[in-house]
Amino acid sequence: MTMNNKVACVFGGTGFVGRQVVRELAEKGFVVKVATRVPERAYFLKLVGAVGQIVPLQCDYRDEKSIAAAVKDSDFVVNCIGILFEKGKTRKFQHVHVDLPAMIASVCKKVGVKKFVHMSALGIDKSTSKYAKTKLEGEAAVQSNFSAATILRPSIIFGEDDSFFNMFAEMARYIPVLPLIGGGKTKFQPVYVGDVADAVMAALENKAAQGQVYELGGPDIISFKEVYERLFSHTGRRRCLVNISFGFAKVEATFMSLLPYPPLTRDQVESLKTDNVVAKTAQGLEDLGVTPTAMDVILPTYLESYRRGGRFADVKTG
Ligand SMILES: NC(=O)c1ccc[n+]([C@@H]2O[C@H](COP(=O)([O-])OP(=O)(O)OC[C@H]3O[C@@H](n4cnc5c(N)ncnc54)[C@H](OP(=O)(O)O)[C@@H]3O)[C@@H](O)[C@H]2O)c1
Structure with a gap:
């Protein structure tokens, strides 16, 4: 591996997209x-680089000095921090999606970081969920502190360690009936995690991407119901689908929210009321020179392990 003498700092680098x-x-x-x-x-990330190339740094996300110490001497900074639900007094959308990105962006400006990429989310300009509203406010906070920041808005992201497809595949293993919230009509444009990371690289390398917003979606636009269909075809586990209204899903989610890692919250049900697809007028992956990868190329590579008998169940030996 040839080193390029440049330093990048990734916030949320331990997460699904960040790694x-x-x-x-x-x-x-x-x-x-x-x-x-x-x-x-x-x-675990040290293994993806040469000796000393990956440097984990402890950072207190509420302390500007700690953030400044992390980004010091960095040419590029990428923010991949985000949460899907609130919990207790410390896990709050306002802090994670608005105050923290604002602080990172302002510190980046002060210390002279050259390029800053901020990971946002698709559909936040239409949804009334708290997740969406705070993500949108976070974008504005980033733009006002670092006007040249590139903002990336991915739809649902798939890939080996994703929480979306893996969670439904896990549910289909044990539950005979799966819920079609709001009739399963909400549309998604799932995007491959490798393409999202390629978009980050393109944004860092391409001067024209500075100050721009890109909406990232894959080649397939599918409904929530079709998500289940894909899942069934790749895992070989067909399950009954039952329509439930948004109102009833919110009642269920109220109870699920008591769990430490709730599979569904009231706020996520609210998110499902609006489609999650790239706007016709938006700049997208192709504008960054990235060709979107189809779901059916990637999903079998990790959903096969949910087949009855596991990945090698159909392999004939002898
Ligand atoms: N996954 C998707 O389908 C999807 C879709 C659209 C947009 N996005 C956006 O993409 C970004 C990355 O998503 P992801 O799926 O990679 O998320 P993830 O796997 O949950 O990782 C997010 C990172 O956020 C940090 N974090 C978690 N809880 C936190 C808290 N309470 N306070 C401060 N930091 C916290 C963690 O970093 P440390 O523990 O290392 O501090 C973690 O590595 C997020 O901004 C998300 O909103 C994701």
């Missing part, structure tokens, strides 16, 4: 600082 970004930055020869609340969580 793919760290991998690609390492492949391109960057020294990658992984800012995280718990450095031990980032140790």
Whole structure:
């Protein structure tokens, strides 16, 4: 691996999207600082680079000095921090989606970071969920503190460690009936995690991407019901689908929210009321030079393990 003498700092690099970004930055020869609340969580990433190339850094996300220490001497900064639900007093949308990105962007400006990429989410300009409203407010906060920031808005992201397809595949393993919330009509445009990381690289390399917003979607636009259909075909486990109204789903979600990692919250049900597809007028993956990968190329590579008898169940031996 040839080092390029540049330093990148990734916030949320331990997460599903962040670790793919760290991998690609390492492949391109960057020294990658992984800012995280718990450095031990980032140790596994050391294996994706040469010795000393990946540097986990403890960061207190409420302390500007700690953030400044993390981004110091970085050429590029990428923010992949985000949460899907609130919990207790510390896990709050306002802090994670608005105050923290605002602080990171303002520190980046002060210390002279060259390029900043912020991971947002698709459909947030239409949805009334708290997740969406705070993500949108976070974008504005980033833009006002670092006007040249590139904002990426992905639809649901798929890939080996995703929480979306893996969660439904896991549910289909044990539950004979699965819910079609709001009739399963909500549309998604799932995008491959490798393409999202490629978009980050393109945004960092391409001057024209500065100050721009890109909406990232894959080649397939599918309804929630079709998501289940894809899942059934790749896992070989067909389940009954039952229509439930948004109102009833919210009642169910109220109880699920008591769990430490709720599979569904009232706010997520609210998100399902609006489609999650790239706007016709928006700039997208192709504008960044990235060709979107089809779901059916990637899904079988990890959903096969949910087949009865596992991945090699159909392999004939002898
Ligand atoms: N996955 C998707 O389908 C999807 C779709 C659209 C948009 N996005 C956006 O893409 C970004 C990355 O998503 P992801 O799926 O990679 O998320 P993820 O796997 O949950 O990781 C997010 C990161 O956020 C940090 N984090 C978690 N809880 C936190 C808290 N309470 N306070 C502060 N930081 C916290 C963690 O970093 P440390 O523990 O290392 O500190 C974690 O690595 C997010 O902004 C998300 O909104 C994701």
